[in-house]
Each structure stands twice: as C-alpha cells, then as structure tokens.
Amino acid sequence: MAVADDVFASYREYGREQGYDLRxxxxxxxxxEGVSPRSRAGVLLQDVDHGLAAEVPDESRNLTGRxxxxxxxxxxxxxxxxxxxxxxxVWLRNGAELYEEAVARQWSSATDIPWQAITxxxxxxxxxxxxxxxxxxxxxxxxxxxxxxxxxxxxxxxYEPRMFLLSQVxxxxxxxxxxxxxxxxxxxxxxxxxxxxxxxxxxxxxxxxFTEMSARLxxxxxxxxxxxxxxxELMAYNDAEKHIYRLCAQDESRHVAFGVMHLQYLGSxxxxxxxxIQSYLDDAELALVTGASGQNPVAxxxxxxxxxxxxxxxxxxxxxxxxxxxxxxRQRQVKEYVQRVRVAGFGERFENGRANPMLEQYVQAH
Ligand SMILES: [Fe+2]
Ligand SMILES: [Fe+2]
Numbered sequence: 029m030a031v032a033d034d035v036f037a038s039y040r041e042y043g044r045e046q047g048y049d050l051r052x053x054x055x056x057x058x059x060x061e062g063v064s065p066r067s068r069a070g071v072l073l074q075d076v077d078h079g080l081a082a083e084v085p086d087e088s089r090n091l092t093g094r095x096x097x098x099x100x101x102x103x104x105x106x107x108x109x110x111x112x113x114x115x116x117x118v119w120l121r122n123g124a125e126l127y128e129e130a131v132a133r134q135w136s137s138a139t140d141i142p143w144q145a146i147t148x149x150x151x152x153x154x155x156x157x158x159x160x161x162x163x164x165x166x167x168x169x170x171x172x173x174x175x176x177x178x179x180x181x182x183x184x185x186x187y188e189p190r191m192f193l194l195s196q197v198x199x200x201x202x203x204x205x206x207x208x209x210x211x212x213x214x215x216x217x218x219x220x221x222x223x224x225x226x227x228x229x230x231x232x233x234x235x236x237x238f239t240e241m242s243a244r245l246x247x248x249x250x251x252x253x254x255x256x257x258x259x260x261e262l263m264a265y266n267d268a269e270k271h272i273y274r275l276c277a278q279d280e281s282r283h284v285a286f287g288v289m290h291l292q293y294l295g296s297x298x299x300x301x302x303x304x305i306q307s308y309l310d311d312a313e314l315a316l317v318t319g320a321s322g323q324n325p326v327a328x329x330x331x332x333x334x335x336x337x338x339x340x341x342x343x344x345x346x347x348x349x350x351x352x353x354x355x356x357x358r359q360r361q362v363k364e365y366v367q368r369v370r371v372a373g374f375g376e377r378f379e380n381g382r383a384n385p386m387l388e389q390y391v392q393a394h
Pocket of ligand 1: 168171200203280
C-alpha cells in the first residue's frame with residue numbers, strides 16, 4: 029500500500045536526522061504500477077513482471093545474484109560465474125506460464141492415487157508391473173538429476189527457465205517415488221535394473237551445452253516416455269495405475285513443451301546454430317529407431333520391453349500380441365516426435381532427406 033507523498037517525505041527526513049542513509053527508500057520508476065489478480069488464477073508471474081522487471085537482456089553480466097529488475101549495488105561480491113548467460117542459450121516464450129502451470133498442477137503420490145484399487149494380480153502380470161516400474165524409477169532419476177545440474181549454471185536474469193527446471197526436478201522426484209511405490213505396494217518389489225551395458229541417461233548427462241541437454245532430454249528422452257504414459261490405459265490393470273500414467277503424462281507434457289519451445293526460440297534467433305541442433309536430432313532419431321540411448325522403455329533388448337509386452341498382451345501366454353501393440357506404441361512415438369520437431373521449427377529435415385531413413389519409413393508407412 030503506497031503511503032502519501034508528504035508522509036513518505038516526513039519519514040525520510042526523520043531518518044536522516046537520526047543519521048541513517050535512506051537512499052534505498054527512493055521510489056522506483058515503476059512506483060504505483062501494480063496489477064490486479066485474475067479472478068480465478070490469482071497473481072501470475074507473467075502478469076506481475078512488467079516494466080523494468082520484464083526487460084530480459086540478450087546477454088547477462090549479472091554475476092551477483094541480483095534479482096532481475098532490482099537496482100545494482102556497488103561492492104557486492106560475485107556469487108556465481110554463470111556459464112549460461114546468453115538469452116538464446118536458455119530462453120523460451122511463455123516460460124513463466126509453464127512454471128505457473130507446474131505449480132498449479134502439483135499432485136501427491138500419497139493421496140492422489142487410488143491405491144486401494146490395486147488388488148491381487150496374476151504373478152506374471154505383477155512381476156511385469158514391478159519390472160516396468162523399476163526401469164521407470166531408474167530413468168526418472170536421470171530426468172531429475174540432469175536438469176538439476178543446470179539450474180545454478182543459469183544467470184538469475186533468466187529466472188523463468190531456471191524456475192521451470194526447479195519445478196521439473198520436483199515433478200521427477202514425484203515420478204520416481206510413485207513408481208517406486210507401485211513396485212513395492214502390492215508385494216512384488218523392485219526388480220532387476222536395466223541390463224543395458226550403457227549407463228541409463230549417460231548421453232544426456234554428458235551434454236556440455238544447455239540446448240544439447242534439452243534436445244536430448246526434453247525432446248528425445250521425455251518425448252518417448254510421454255507417448256508411453258499417454259498410452260497407459262493399455263498397460264494399466266486398475267484405476268491406480270491409470271491415475272499414475274495420466275498424472276505423470278500431464279507433467280511430462282510440460283517438460284517436453286519446455287524443450288520444444290526452447291528449440292523454437294533458439295532456432296529463430298540464432299540461425300547459425302541450426303545445423304548443430306540438427307545433429308542432436310540425428311542422435312535422437314537413432315535412439316528412437318534403435319533404442320541406442322538405453323532410456324526408452326519401449327526399446328528392444330531392455331527388461332522393460334519384455335515386461336511391457338506381457339502387460340500389453342495380458343500375460344506371458346499372450347506375449348506375441350503384446351509385442352504387436354508395442355510396435356504400435358513405437359510408431360506413435362515416432363509420429364509424435366516428428367510433430368514436436370515440426371513445431372520446434374526443424375521440420376525441414378523430414379523434407380530434405382536429413383531424417384533417419386528408418387524413421388521416414390515409419391512416417392510414410394503409417
Ligand atoms: Fe518424469
Ligand atoms: Fe519429465
């Protein structure tokens with residue numbers, strides 16, 4: 029609440045008489061420019077951030093942790109030597125909106141899943157559920173750890189993507205815990221970790237550039253998992269499992285949207301990096317058609333692949349039917365990947381022969 033000018037002036041005068049330096053009390057140039065809450069959504073970052081606070085520099089020299097829009101102060105020590113301080117490297121349109129959505133849609137694995145709906149299942153189905161849940165727990169760990177390492181690398185001037193990544197880490201912790209609970213809640217237990225010789229997530233984790241990490245994690249890895257979660261109805265045996273897949277898919281769609289929107293921004297402002305981005309997509313496609321990344325639960329050769337076939341087929345006796353459904357899921361993964369890359373502005377690879385030929389067969393044949 030703003031005080032009247034004469035009251036403000038008298039306070040300041042009183043302070044000076046007492047020997048205090050009250051220059052910090054000077055009013056900012058945005059004084060009096062408040063915002064009203066939206067009727068249902070309340071006060072949102074994208075609304076409240078206006079004027080100076082909304083001015084995002086193309087390059088940031090803010091190494092002192094100064095909040096964007098606050099006045100600098102001389103003599104303050106540097107608190108970070110942020111490697112990510114070029115806007116194009118990390119920015120996306122609507123980052124604040126995505127963050128607000130993440131906050132508004134948090135859920136609890138303890139109370140938002142109707143766990144009581146899980147009853148005794150045939151042994152082969154329960155073991156398959158537990159194997160799949162074990163593998164997903166493993167990849168969710170990577171999905172939290174990797175963006176987590178980048179948060180403190182980003183200058184506070186780009187706080188929107190920073191805070192979105194913080195929300196993603198919370199989401200991934202919840203995914204990790206909900207699948208851990210599923211493995212243990214019905215007496216099955218955690219099963220074998222992946223037998224793939226490659227450490228799960230190693231390629232994503234070795235990325236030295238934020239956009240490289242985002243392309244490998246948000247678009248490639250999480251894109252494939254999102255498609256699988258969206259088809260959760262096919263592999264769920266009760267309402268609890270349906271809820272798990274539905275709620276996780278809701279979160280994953282935000283993570284994938286972050287990657288798509290970031291790639292879209294970077295590709296439009298730094299055209300000299302487009303070829304580099306295409307090379308990340310080359311890798312993403314190789315992983316998609318061969319399972320080379322070791323992080324796609326649907327990929328051949330992983331324990332989760334066989335578990336999925338049992339769940340989708342309805343038991344070990346019908347595993348062949350399950351593998352047919354898995355093929356349909358892989359096809360859908362490819363279709364959704366193509367759609368995301370088009371939205372991100374890199375669709376020319378599907379027209380000019382750059383895309384992986386095996387991928388093109390999927391796209392054209394289905
Ligand atoms: Fe996740
Ligand atoms: Fe995710």
